[in-house]
Each structure stands twice: as structure tokens, then as C-alpha cells.
Amino acid sequence: MDDEQENAKLREELRAVKSKNTEISEKMVALEEKWSWNKDKEDPEEEERGTGTKESRKTEISEITYEDRERCGNIFQEKLGVKDAKIQRIFRIGRITTGKVRPVIMEMNEVEIKWELVKRSKKLKNDDDKVTQKIIIAPDLTKREREENDRLREELRRKGQNGGQWIIRKGKVVRMHEVVGEQE
Structure with a gap:
């Protein structure tokens, strides 16, 4: 390839880069306008x-x-x-x-x-x-605690489908009457 062909190839690549740069710049301007519009909203x-x-x-x-x-x-x-x-x-x-x-x-x-x-x-x-x-207040749990709670709720749901009243107490799913007897 001679110098003239190489220069032509480089000019073509430069045109493509400039075109892409212009496209990206236009997208950035559009995003900045959108962001500033949202930032100035007064609707609580x-x-x-x-x-x-x-x-x-x-x-x-x-x-x-x-x-x-x-x-x-x-x-x-x-x-x-x-x-x-x-x-x-x-x-x-x-x-x-x-x-x-x-x-x-x-x-x-x-x-x-x-x-x-x-x-x-x-x-x-x-x-x-x-x-x-919409405000929710909940204790911050570790991943292991969240997984254990999910497992207990799933067990509670399964047992509840089979009848009876069940609750989660001290890390176990127990019948409601067992808890009432526990308090006496």
C-alpha cells in the first residue's frame, strides 16, 4: 500500500471517529437537558x-x-x-x-x-x-438471616395450607395453641 492510499484510509477512519464523537456529544446534551429538567421539578x-x-x-x-x-x-x-x-x-x-x-x-x-x-x-x-x-421500617438483616426468614415463611405458608393456625416463634414454625400454652 502506498502513502496516498494509507492517508486516504486514515482520513476515512478519522471521519468515522468524528462522526461517532458528534453522535455521542448530541446524546450527552440530550441527557443533560433531561437531567436538569428532572432536577428542577417542584412536584413533591x-x-x-x-x-x-x-x-x-x-x-x-x-x-x-x-x-x-x-x-x-x-x-x-x-x-x-x-x-x-x-x-x-x-x-x-x-x-x-x-x-x-x-x-x-x-x-x-x-x-x-x-x-x-x-x-x-x-x-x-x-x-x-x-x-x-409507603415508609417501611424493618431491622437490617444479614444475608443468612434473610435466607432463614424466607425459609421460615415458606414453611409457614406450606403448613398453613394444610390447615390449622401457625406462627413463627423463636426461629421455628409452631402451632398457635402451642404458643398460647407456652404463655400460661
């Missing part, structure tokens, strides 16, 4: 879809953490009636995604308060506020 319903409290518009982690702590504290006091809930540590997991709310993970100072919040969280389903109805 749009922000608060999912299970959790709405995402902060702040950019500093300390400000976001402060807002999450305040919002959760208000829910605990006003909606669940737990006044002495002290949040030791709080953070969100996952990537920020438009239209989705990331879960909030909290570490409480006292185990008893944690379980009180989990127990009372059923009240949130009956709240007047549709956003509050």
Missing part, C-alpha cells in the same frame, strides 16, 4: 416515590445527613409516638437515581427503641399522608 409526589423518606436537595453530606436525621426523628415522634428515639448513625444506600428514593439505614442507641419502632411501624400504613404510607 415525583420526588417521594419508593419506600423511604424523600431525598434531600442538598449537596453536602453533613447537610443531607442532618435533614434525614430530622425527618426520621419527626416521623418517630409524630407518627409513631416514640419520643426518646436517638439515632446514633444514619446514611443512605445506593446510587442517587431520578424518580427513586434510596433506603435510609439507621443505627439506634438502644435495641429496645429499635424494636419499638419496628413494632409500631404498622401504623404508618394507615396514615393520611400517602408518602408516609
